[in-house]
Amino acid sequence: MVTRAWLRITMLLWLLMPCLACASTAIIYQPQWRDRSVTEAQWSILLAQVRAQGFDTLVVQWTVYGDAFSDPAGHAWLLQRVRMARASGLHIVLGLNSDPAFFQRQEASTAALSDYLHALSRRNDTVAHQWADDLGVDAIEGWYLPLEIDDRRWRDPKAREQLQSYLSTEYRQLDRIAQRPVYVSSFFAGNMTPERYAELLDDVQHTGVLVWVQDGAGTARLGGGERKLYLDAVSQCTSAHASGIVFEIFHQTGADKAFSATPLATAQASAALTQRAPCNGDSVFFELRYLPEAAGIMKR
Template identity: 25%
Template sequence: MLHLSAASQGRALQLRRRTWLTMAAASLLASCSSSSPEKFQATFLQPWQSHETLPLVEWRRRLKLMHDMGCSEIILQWSATYDGSFPWTMPDALIQLLFDEGAHQGIGIRVGLPYDEGWWNALRSDNAQSLPDFLASTQARCVKTLEESRWPAQAGFRGWYLPYELDQYNWATPERRALLLPWLNAIAAASSKSSTQPLALSTFYSTLPTAGTLAGLWTDILDRVTLRPMLQDGVGVAGLGNYAGLEPLRVLLLNRGIAFDLIVELFEQLPPLPNTNGAFRARPASSDRIRTQMSIARNYGADRIVAFAIDPWMLKKS
């Protein structure tokens, strides 16, 4: 969420290989300043190996910025990545630092489970056994993490996040959903043993043509599994019109009384540069666009408005 949504699904793998420490425009910070009604309740944080080198004073600056923008929770996108070009496990000391320093700002931590970078390849594979094998292996790793983790004992622990995003394109068929639902149920059941909060995961409206619908997918899911859906607004890639694709799912969740979050994307995708194999490029969104998103978000019916992401898109160097 990973988190980023919309048509370019392989973008997730490209993002893993990029360090996003970029300075957001001062106008963005002004649009969500402490005196502004444009507030978030939570923000994602995609941990990278480069975060290991940040000094404590810089972590404190970033956490204060998140607090000043209204956040009482950080959602770690993952605690480890594997089966990619640059596998990495977030050091326990760094996670502990976030718990400790976040507590000083009144910020809790929702911990992301390990992320297998083969997710999108497994979904695209022509090998009929690739996806079942992938789901079996990721389920086993997630359950093992849930059973062995020490983070639920932390006072600021806010639950678990499953870092695999769901769209209506890849899960359109009954055969695919027959694989998905037991996988989700097993991980959600394991998470409930250490958290009273439902397992959270992101969902997005894919612009790829398909007979599947997002509301139909989530009707099947919610009939079987207790989860906390997080709706990506998709504006960073597909524009403000992407809210129309989410509308049937929003109505479904409101009608069923399901608590959900709305993820507001704070970036704007740029065309790839020549000879870069389509590598993802983005810049901070304009303050006008964010104000429009937040105007929608305040009346959306979501339990919380979640930023994607204050770090890096709203960082401002001192």
């Protein structure tokens, strides 16, 4: 009798525990200054529609972008929007400091790159502490490092070692603030074979940081058949090289240095939003302003 009662209690506690292994259906939000024109009422409507679409997580790509949102007024505005998202029922994966010059700075020499990555870590530590204090640790479901790991720069063994050291440092210092998953994204452009790219992702995930792979559909650097080779290589369920897929729900219309894009047509967007990552991975969609529901609310 005691055994059966204990079993019932154990099962109940298990069911009440957060499902840490459950996959998320997430939408990325890339804060822009122009979003300040969106009223709180419009935000509430949009967030309710996002929840109705089946999204359970909002990934705030960054909380500081260069100088943007680092001032008291900008920080307060973004903090309020994140609080509204959480109040709507969305989990929050919180991005940290984003350097607009990252892709240029990553090309630095070995010594300069090391100094640069250490500076990024110090800045992220400051930002993470501030947001943990202001938003509350319990409101943070995960951390996001707003840099993108490409398949060209990190082919170099010495640079790869520096990247791994940096990610390990980030994981440890964020873990001290709040023990939450830490995520980063990566993209491929045909600079490595699919197999070597999978090895790069393995090296990243060995640091404790989880990788979401961008599917490349919106940027269209590679054709559909080529993209499938890479996505198949990193999505083997017996040896998961990635923790999720970022599905791009836009068409890129400008060069990378001056990124511009248009949303998918409504029918295309509806089909794209049914996609799910294999192997119970996270299904992440980029980006909030390209959702059909955001039309007329957020500037694109």
